[in-house]
Amino acid sequence: MKGGRRGVGPSPGQQEPTSFPAVSATQTxxxxxxxxxxxxxxxxxxxxxxxxxxxxxxxxxxxxxxxxxxxxxxxxxxxxxxxxxxxxxxxxxxxxxxxxxxxxxxxxxxxxxxxxxxxxxxxxxxxxxxxxxxxxxxxxxxxxxxxxxxxxxxxxxxxxxxxxxxxxxxxxxxxxxxxxxxxxxxxxxxxxxxxxxxxxxxCPATVKSLASFPETVAGGENQALREVSGACVDNAVSEELPRIYCTVDGEWVVPVGQCQCKPGYEEVKDACQECQPGFFKAVASGDKCELCPANTQRLGSGALFCPCTDGFYRAPTDPSTGPCSGLPSAPRDLVATTTQLSAGKLLLTWGPPEDTGGRIDITYNIECQRCEGIVCQPCGEKIRYEPASTGLTDTKVSVSELDAHLNYTFIVEAHSGVSRFASQATPRSSRPPSTSALTTSLHYTDPPKITAMRLVERTSTSLSLSWDVSSRPRVRSIRYELTYRKKDDNLDVTTYVVLLLEKNFVQISDLAPGTAYLFRVQALGSDGSPGGSSIEEQFETSSEGRLTQNNPAVIFGAAVGGAAMLFIVVVILFLCRRRRNSNSRQGPEDTYFSSSEQLKPLKTYVDPHTYEDPNVAVLKFATEIHPSHITKQKVIGAGEFGEVYRGILKVPARKEVAVAIKTLKPGYTEKQRQDFLSEASIMGQFSHQNIIRLEGVVTKCKDFFKHAMIVTEYMENGALDRYLKDHDGEFPSFQLVGMLRGIAAGMKYLSDMSYVHRDLAARNILVNNTLECKVSDFGLSRVLEDEPEGTYTTSGGKIPIRWTAPEAIAYRKFTSASDVWSFGIVMWEVMAFGERPYWDMSNHEVMKAINEAFRLPAPMDCPSTVYQLMLQCWLQDRSKRPRFGDIVNLLDKLLRSPDSLKTIADFDPRISIRLPSTSGSDGSPFRSVSEWLESIKMSQYSENFACAGVVTMDHVLQMKNEDIKNIGVRLPGHLKRIAYSILGLKDQTSTLSVFAV
Known part of the structure; x- marks a missing residue:
């Protein structure tokens, strides 16, 4: 080993730099x-x-x-x-x-x-x-x-x-x-x-929602969101422990358990301060202190409430934070109007109090006294009030059953919710200022009542009747009103006859023989007002002399009506038979052109970015959901604009459903909000079982802590690439092809709507609990032009190189054909159980390899027909690639003939395991077992190989399938990957040139 230092110039081909590129600034x-x-x-x-x-x-x-x-x-x-x-x-x-x-x-x-x-x-x-x-x-x-x-x-x-x-x-x-x-x-x-x-x-130390959180080291891959507990600031409380999440990028997200200032305190710059004098706050909340309301006392700082001043009150149902009220003044303009003197009725009316005391719950009570001479006493239960005598909300009442020639005094009291707090010690004779009194008298003649009616004499055409009268001494003259009619239940129209009589008997002539009649008599007062009525009585004329007559007009009318009905039935039968004959002569072309389904126009996608106001597009294509219908349950990820939750959507009259909720984090700009909601404007136009379904949006909530949301159906198994990695080797080819068929059907639907996705990849395919695959993530999507070969061209923007067609990389030209190329990569990801396309080759190496006609090799155990379809999707000439409709038809054909999936494509492990970073120089064999296992993404078995004594590559080359199982490799997909790699290594010793790309 050595640690050298040489004062020499730059290496060959280098020049002395004068400056170095600055590291980009970041908020983390x-x-x-x-x-x-x-x-x-x-x-x-x-x-x-x-x-x-x-x-x-x-x-x-x-x-x-x-x-x-x-x-x-x-x-x-x-x-x-x-x-x-x-x-x-x-x-x-x-x-x-x-x-x-x-x-x-x-x-x-x-x-x-x-x-x-x-x-x-x-x-x-x-x-x-x-x-x-x-x-x-x-x-x-x-x-x-x-x-x-x-x-x-x-x-x-x-x-x-x-x-x-x-x-x-x-x-x-x-x-x-x-x-x-x-x-x-x-x-x-x-x-x-x-x-x-x-x-x-x-994540730096911070205060959010009045909770302080310490500086926290960002989590790793296995802990993308690190939960951190905090504490409320002084004079703040929380129902649950404040929590927040620190992302791997060093950003705080999803605060939970919001702290609120205590009663008597309000939030001021991440702290809680006492309410100023004259202000109050009754409960712990995020609200500001309020000014003491009307008719209340203003206390010092930190007040929890404001008490009422003298003479003002709060009702038990009034909030302690509301104003105080006074008693109402007396009702105004009390007037008594006679309606029916003969029946002893009065109508009392009045105006509302001039001063209601600041309340709207004004009601009225009526009290009645009757006076004979100088003696007055309560009217008693005899008097009737309509609608009632207490708790009136209207300013009128009808009073009946009054006696004539007596003086009545009516007292109307105005009440409100605070009337009970008036001085209850005040004597009843000393009435409060909320009452009005009126004294009035009634003078009328009480009409008599009919007590009985009897038949005096009858003939076939006449009846003589009389009746008894209950009379009073004050009655001077009585008149009667007699009403009668023929009792006939078969007629729709009844004719009444009314007679005014001066005496209590009558003879009625010109009646029909043998016929029953109904009679009623009513006495009238001197002023013409009606009195009591008699019981309705029935009397019948005698049948003597009754004749049976045939009316010619009736007979003729019946005959004409019958003939008309017969004619109508004949016409209807004729028309029905003629219609059947017409339908039997209709040709195939008639059926086609009469079909509403055939005439239905093809729906075309509308780009929300073409709207001058993007909010209009959201309202047009997405359903607005009230925030109260949504319940957030758990954070399941963090998107570009905010956090993603799993939750429940419960709309009245609909079944409760699980949903995914995308949120817009605080501090957003209007452009970010429009970009966020544009995805909903796109999704809202789609309706297909293989396209993620939009449930609706939340855009109209003004609460600071409730932001804009996009609500979609919940896909239990998440992203397709991660799901396949977690279940490597567990699904047969037939099931994988079924997944691909669903994705292709969704893309065909989008293509038929003249729409291009631009970011089709397994990470953007979601899987539900029935393994149904649905296309999602429309953040990079754009609309195509009307012509089939229309393109979307952009001069910049991020492009997913490993999934993007060559013409889209080179010229930024996106079409349905470029989506087909991406679908071919998705097919490779699915058949390779989520393996990364082009492994760990750099983007530069990927573009270079594709331009030199390199294509991904067939994954292990991939059916030959499926791999051939991949290669068709990766044709350099985009016009020769299949369309999504062709892809769906081919996959359907494969699924109908499972035997077509049994032929496996040639698998060349020498190419599949070729990773320039882990192989030796010029393609020489791997230097260690751990290096080889890492190259095929199986480094988790390093310890298994070491414990089994397989410590050199020579030992690896001697292994068989049973040896691999015996050291603890059980998953079918892992077993195949290691076995195929060993086969490739054996062949590698004699053919090193295969590794050159």
Whole structure:
């Protein structure tokens, strides 16, 4: 081992830099563990191997920049074979809880094409490793202790006469020991390492919703959201313990258990302060202190309530925070109006009090007294009030059953909710100011009543009747009103005959023989008002002399009606028969053109970005949901705009359903809100079983703590790529093809609507509990033009390189054909159980490989027909790729014929396990069992191999399937991956050239 220092110039092909690119500013707090630039002294890093002879490995170079010493490391042995040069940092102590650190590298890589032809082994990448330890091991160095983090590839390479500095950041996860080392492995590149900065992220100490939270180290991959408990600030309380989540990016999200200021305190700049004099606050809440209401006393600072002043009160139902009320004044303008003197009735009316005391719950009570001479007494229960005598809300009442020639005094009292608090010691004779009194008299003649009615004489055409009368001494003259009618239930119209009589008997002639009649007699008062009525009586004329007569007009009418009904029946039968004959002559073309389904126009997607006001698009395409219908249950992730919850949607008259709730975090701008809701405007136009369903949006809530939300159906199994990784090898090909068929059907629906997705990938496919797949995430989506080959063109924006068609990468031209290319990548992800497309190749390597006609190899156990469809999706000429309708038809055909899936595509493990970062220089065999297992993503079995004594690659090449099972590999997918890899390694010893791309 050695730690060298040489004051030499730049490596070959490099120029002395005059400045370095600045690190971009970020709001996340970063705690730096190592900063290569900031050291400004001998670094003391170790290089290996110790003896390099004339071909040194990593070399330290001292430079001066702005008067400061700067140390960098470089290596450039591009003309030599079998390069394996290591550079190790000093011991980096890890802070407690910092299980995830970031390594930011700035470096230069020389273009291999800039060297002469003798540099055949030149590389353009180098590797980053890490090793944990509880103590500094000094100069001890063993490669086997290091674990690979990533292959570092440049985005820009340096040619002669120019220098291009790359900046890459990698994450080291799951650190648990007291410290660690970083190591850089060169396998034949020309590299200059300019800067290395190691840091971890923290969520800074903060106060949110009146709860203080300490500085917290950001979580790692296994703990994306780290829950942190807080404490309420002074004079604040909370029903539940305040909590918040710290994301892996060092941001606070999802505060839970909001603190509120105590009674008598209000929130002022993240603190609780006492209410000012004259203000109060009754309960713990987020509200401000309120000014004492009307008719209350104003207390000092920190008041919990404001008591009423003298003469004002609060009713038991009044809030303690409301104003105090006084007693109402007396009702105004009390008037008595005679309505029916003969019936002893009066109508009392009055006006409402001039002063209601500040209340609206005014009611009225009526009290009646009758006076004979100078003696007055209560009217008693005889008097009737309509509608009632107490609790009246209207300003009138009808009083009946009054006696004539008496004086009555009526007292009307106005009451309110605080009337009970008036001085109850006041004598009844001394009435409060809320009463009005009126004295009135009635003078009328009480009409007599009919007591009995009898039949005196009858004939076939006449009846003689008389009746008895209950008379009073004051009655001078009585008249009677007689009403009679024929009793005939078969007639719709009844004719009444009314007679006014001066005597209590009558003879009625011209009646029908043998017919019953109903009679009623009523006595009338002197003023014409009606009195009591008699019981309705029935009397019948005798049947003697009754004749049966046939009416010719009736007979003729019946005959005409019967003939008309017969004619109508004949016409209806004729029309029905003619319609059947017409239908039997209708041709196929008639059926087609009469079908409403055939004439239905094709629905076309409308881009919400074309609306001048995006809010109009939201209202048009999405349903507004009231926030009270939504219950958040658990945070399940963090999106671009805020947190994502699992929750419940309960709309009246609908069944309760589970939903996913996307929220808009606080502090958003109007543009962010519009961008957030634009996804809902897009989703709201789709209705297909393989497209994620939009339940609605929340946009109209004004509460600060209730933000805009997008509510979609809840997919229990989450993203497809993660679900497949967790169930590697558990599903047969037939079931995987069924999943692909659902995705293709959803994409066909979108394509038919002239719509392109742009970000179709397994991570954007959601899976429910029945394994039904649905397309989601419409953040990058755009509308196509009307013509089938319409495109969406953009000059910038992020593009998912591994899933994007070549023409979309090169020219930013997106079509349904580019979505078909992406679907082919999704097919590969599904058949490979969520494996990353192109493994850990850099984006630069992926684009270069695709342009050189490289295509992903068939996954293990992939049916040949499915892989052939993938290759069709990846045709360079987009016009030759299949359409989604063709893809759906082909997948349906495969599902109808399961035998077509039995032929497996050729699997070449030499290509599938080819990872430039883990294989030896020029494709040489792996140096260790752990290195080989890592290359095929099976490093979790390293300990199994070691315990079984399989410690060299020679031992691996001798293993059989039974040996793999015996060391503890049980999952079918893992077993196949290891077995196929061993087959590839065996063939690799004789055919190394296959690894060249």
């Amino acid at each position: 707090k970063e705690e730096v563990l190592l900063d290569m630039r900031a050291i400004g002294a001998e670094l003391g890093w170790l290089t290996w191997p110790l003896d390099q002879g004339e071909k040194p490995g990593w070399e330290v170079i001292q430079r001066t920049l702005n008067g400061s010493q700067l140390y960098t490391y470089s290596v450039c042995n591009v003309g030599e074979r079998e390069q394996d040069n290591w550079l190790r940092t000093t011991f980096i102590q890890r802070r407690p809880a910092a299980s995830r650190v970031f390594v930011e590298l700035q470096f230069i890589v020389r273009d291999c094409n800039s060297f002469d032809a003798s540099s055949l082994t030149c590389k353009e990448t180098f590797n980053l490793f890490t090793s944990e330890s509880d103590a500094d091991v000094g100069t001890t160095f063993r490669k086997g202790q290091f674990k690979k983090v990533a292959t570092i590839a440049p985005d820009e390479i340096t040619s002669k006469g120019e220098m291009r500095i790359n900046t890459e950041t990698r994450v080291v996860e799951n650190l648990s020991r007291k410290g660690f080392y970083l190591a850089f492995q060169d396998i034949g590149a020309c590299v200059a390492l300019i800067s290395t900065r190691v840091y971890y992220k923290t």
